[in-house]
Amino acid sequence: MTYYEKLVKHSKKINRLSHLGAICGWDQAAMMPEGGNDARSEAMAELAVMSHELSTASHLADWFNQAEAESLTAEETISLKEMKRVWQMSNILPAELVEEQSLAGSKCEHAWRTQRQTNNWHDFSKNLETVVELARKEAAIRAEATGLSRYDALLDIYEPGMTTAELDSLFADVKSWLPSLIQQVREKQNTEAVLTPKGPFFIDDQKSLSLEVMSKLGFDFDHGRLDVSTHPFCGGVPSDVRITTRYDEDDFTSALMGVIHETGHARYEQGLPQQLAGLPVGQARSMGIHESQSLFFEMQLSRSPEFIALLAPSAREAFERENDKALTNENLALFNTRVKPGYIRVDADEVTYPAHVILRYEIERDLIEGNIEVVDIPRLWDKKMNEYLGLSTKGNYTDGCMQDIHWTDGSFGYFPSYTLGAMYAAQFMSAMRTEMNIENLIRERNLTPIFNWLDRHVWKKASTLSTDQILINATGERLNAQYFRTHLIDRYLK
Amino acid sequence: MTYYEKLVKHSKKINRLSHLGAICGWDQAAMMPEGGNDARSEAMAELAVMSHELSTASHLADWFNQAEAESLTAEETISLKEMKRVWQMSNILPAELVEEQSLAGSKCEHAWRTQRQTNNWHDFSKNLETVVELARKEAAIRAEATGLSRYDALLDIYEPGMTTAELDSLFADVKSWLPSLIQQVREKQNTEAVLTPKGPFFIDDQKSLSLEVMSKLGFDFDHGRLDVSTHPFCGGVPSDVRITTRYDEDDFTSALMGVIHETGHARYEQGLPQQLAGLPVGQARSMGIHESQSLFFEMQLSRSPEFIALLAPSAREAFERENDKALTNENLALFNTRVKPGYIRVDADEVTYPAHVILRYEIERDLIEGNIEVVDIPRLWDKKMNEYLGLSTKGNYTDGCMQDIHWTDGSFGYFPSYTLGAMYAAQFMSAMRTEMNIENLIRERNLTPIFNWLDRHVWKKASTLSTDQILINATGERLNAQYFRTHLIDRYLK
Ligand SMILES: [Zn+2]
Ligand SMILES: [Zn+2]
Secondary structure (H helix, E strand, O other): OOHHHHHHHHHHHHHHHHHHHHHHHHHHHHOOOHHHHHHHHHHHHHHHHHHHHHHOOOOHHHHHHHHHOOOOOHHHHHHHHHHHHHHHHHHOOOHHHHHHHHHHHHHHHHHHHHHOOOOOHHHHHHHHHHHHHHHHHHHHHHHHHHOOOHHHHHHHHHOOOOOHHHHHHHHHHHHHHHHHHHHHHHHHHHOOOOOOOOOOOOHHHHHHHHHHHHHHOOOOHHHEEEEEOOOOOEEEEOOEEEEEEOOOOOOHHHHHHHHHHHHHHHHHHHHOOHHHOOOHHHOOOOHHHHHHHHHHHHHHHHOOHHHHHHHHHHHHHHOOOOOOHHHOHHHHHHHOOOOOOOOOHHHOOOOOHHHHHHHHHHHHHHHHHOOOOHHHHHHHHHHHHHHHHOOOOOOOOOOOOOOOOHHHHOOOOOOHHHHHHHHHHHHHHHHHHOOOOHHHHHHOOOOHHHHHHHHHHOHHHOOOOOHHHHHHHHHOOOOOOHHHHHHHHHHHOO | OOHHHHHHHHHHHHHHHHHHHHHHHHHHHHOOOHHHHHHHHHHHHHHHHHHHHHHOOOOHHHHHHHHHOOOOOHHHHHHHHHHHHHHHHHHOOOHHHHHHHHHHHHHHHHHHHHHOOOOOHHHHHHHHHHHHHHHHHHHHHHHHHHOOOHHHHHHHHHOOOOOHHHHHHHHHHHHHHHHHHHHHHHHHHHOOOOOOOOOOOOHHHHHHHHHHHHHHOOOOHHHEEEEEOOOOOEEEEOOEEEEEEOOOOOOHHHHHHHHHHHHHHHHHHHHOOHHHOOOHHHOOOOHHHHHHHHHHHHHHHHOOHHHHHHHHHHHHHHOOOOOOHHHOHHHHHHHOOOOOOOOOHHHOOOOOHHHHHHHHHHHHHHHHHOOOOHHHHHHHHHHHHHHHHOOOOOOOOOOOOOOOOHHHHOOOOOOHHHHHHHHHHHHHHHHHHOOOOHHHHHHOOOOHHHHHHHHHHOHHHOOOOOHHHHHHHHHOOOOOOHHHHHHHHHHHOO
């Protein structure tokens, strides 16, 4: 057996352990009764330890050296490179730091769940200071090992290859036009009369509708399921993708749009190349590319008037409301594209969403680089919310800087993925339009060419290409925020 | 850390891996779409390998020696003994034999699924010969290591301490009265008019009824769930017990009685002592004791006229059939205690069931001891079916010696557990009756004293006592088949 083959075998072994973790993690969120939690958490922690031991086995350095000297095909060379990247990622940090971070993160997150409700910034900020301090240590170690800047070294975990320099430039562009664009959209929408659909929308009916829409979107039920959890997610494994949603009897569109979003994530996973299954090179490319697929499904595709014209009749039938004026094609199209600046990121529409992300990016970048401290966050949050969205969060930590879970457990560098995803999605759609008439295809209920395009250019590429190269191959250029801007103008101002 | 403590830690680690396997195994049967099976099977196999590596780690022999020399409490001594028993069990067989058996078993079982349908004994028997040959090797190795006879060494896997000598004597007793008892019951029941409940019984209603009955039986839904699978089972872990059933729209009693049966298994698991969780000494004692709990719930408790009088009103309400004559207390009591010799073990009533088990026991015992060969099975099967139940299976392999899965993968020694369980259950009930009036308690809907008795005498004992000692402590004597006989006479001939 060559060293390359040994590494392949070893990677697949690690992957099989993550398979068990993914299913048990899904179960924990979607199936497990509360009383099962302690034993489950212990079992999951044990799995993490065993998986970490495999990932950091001392003989691997030698195996990589030996494998790099072997004569490999072009595909094998790329696969080896990706295996090595993942291996280096999991070997950079000293075990003690990982443990310290895990403890501090759990403590901060756990306390946050009640502190957020009581607007208790004072106590929360103490815990957050520890988390930030450890994240700075992590960033320093990663920067040292990779030659990147500190924040870039964290970005690299979620969006390999992305840099502060590029984000600064992309987001400066967005900031130059977004506030006035929001203003114009608001003025235009103020003249439109929109009906809010009135519940109850029975959960069984919502579920049937969700399953029907998933089928339309090509979700493969032989390799996946839809269930319910408090926080919707896309989990499981590529051969068996588990997506979840949360139904609200008063508003069917939130679960429906959520299901469509997760279906985008799911089709990416289901579409990954089978011959690379279990290998790092066969995994999804990055968080940003992942989000580009969910946002392609949710925003580019499903909130278009043409797609709403497909959805609306199914909704009217599912809820037996043939004559509900709030459920006409036209009203649902308006309702699903309403724009309104708000405090909460997860409730934001696609126009205001980037403002929430840029604000967080700028704060976390400066925090990690040491230019600001935790104590500065509320003031900056309020200032930027005013600047980007015209809202004040002074004294309102609950709906301000304490609203997200990400920082509580030290996931700095993650937020940009959301807006990168929205931009990638717009750029993919724009390129796709040069090859096909999207609106006609939707009207003809023929979505296959659209999915085939994504499959060919994104899903089947997995991690064989860098994010940059995926963009260039698929669209002819690197990430360009203008496509996103054009998409917003076309949808919201025409 | 003492060596005893090291062993405790090691055992808990192995237990955490089985936790993941139990949940993923449940998922595979109850949740997973078909297309997820290949990757899941690979992940489960990987887990089995890692678990086996932990169980057979070479330093453990030394740890056990060292621990046995340490000064331990009485409880620790018992725990250590049980840890050692489990360790020895997993170290007896050479890895090559285990692998050969696994391959031969998978092949035989897989082919059996179609061979059974086509009554193809000829081809099946070829595969079975290999499985038997390997089982004989296993039995010889186990006999050598334990000093037991070959078949006893296999019995010991499922029912530690049970012997051929004892089974021969117990079953000789049963055979001396069972055929004529069946005859008498049949004659008595021939004079009774019984209505068969007519479907459809909607699955949602059956599910509600199942959940209601599980609640009545004290199932803890904070530590478990009810779901659906093709072959009902009780899985999961003690802190989160997963039972399954299979609903038949034409017959609600099969799922209902199945759910009650699995609830008995589940309460045993949920009732295991928490302070011993994750240790061999904290596990269920044996397959026979496990089955005694499910059969206590299903047979001793739930098929009694008093309990049916509790169930029937719930059934009438669940199916909205207040006036269905087939659903009166009296008719359901008769319907749920019908006795009829049949070909299929899993469909058998509690009176004829032991005949199916004794037949299989006698054949597998002689097979393993080398007194008969695979080719002799059909003839012996037909002969014994005639003798015990008055039915011929000549030429009918499908409903004869090819009906069960157990032998296909080499699980020889398992069958006796079913009837041992029925006998243990009858003996437990008889002892319980000396302390309380069971019928009155059921009529008063006060089942707690019954469950408390089982909890105290069986569940909380886990594996701290031998099966014999559990019986003696709880009932004052070793297993005695007369209690089972008396139970059958009381229920079916009075
Ligand atoms: Zn997403
Ligand atoms: Zn059972």
